[in-house]
Amino acid sequence: MKNILLFITLVSITNTSIANDLYRAPSPGDSGTYFILNSEKNDEGVHTLLTSRVGKDNAYTDFTKLKVNCNSQQYMELAGGSEDGVKKKPSKLLKDWSKSKWTPIVAGSSKFDLVRHVCNKK
Numbered sequence: 527m528k529n530i531l532l533f534i535t536l537v538s539i540t541n542t543s544i545a546n547d548l549y550r551a552p553s554p555g556d557s558g559t560y561f562i563l564n565s566e567k568n569d570e571g572v573h574t575l576l577t578s579r580v581g582k583d584n585a586y587t588d589f590t591k592l593k594v595n596c597n598s599q600q601y602m603e604l605a606g607g608s609e610d611g612v613k614k615k616p617s618k619l620l621k622d623w624s625k626s627k628w629t630p631i632v633a634g635s636s637k638f639d640l641v642r643h644v645c646n647k648k
Contacts, residue, residue, distance in 0.1 A: 549643040550636055557582035571596055573644050580612055587613040596645035600628040601637055
């Protein structure tokens with residue numbers, strides 16, 4: 527049942543995708559390129575996001591579905607997966623990570639950049 531709900535959520539997210547929103551470019555310490563593919567905000571100010579990370583030499587794309595709480599500056603990963611090559615949206619069902627917990631951001635990390643980018647947008 528969880529897989530069916532996750533698939534329905536994934537389909538609805540990818541059907542309403544916004545243009546790729548770059549939030550972290552490659553750097554000497556991390557050759558990945560990070561994008562927000564979809565962002566929805568609820569009444570409590572919590573954002574639900576679908577993000578991607580395109581790996582070095584476009585060898586793979588990692589997808590992560592997560593929530594960001596701007597008030598607490600924390601995030602929670604809900605699902606994820608990886609596919610070969612560059613992909614604009616997942617073509618496979620994301621693996622359920624719903625047992626994850628709210629996590630504080632760490633300065634310098636990709637999640638730090640993501641939370642700052644999402645929460646600083648007007």
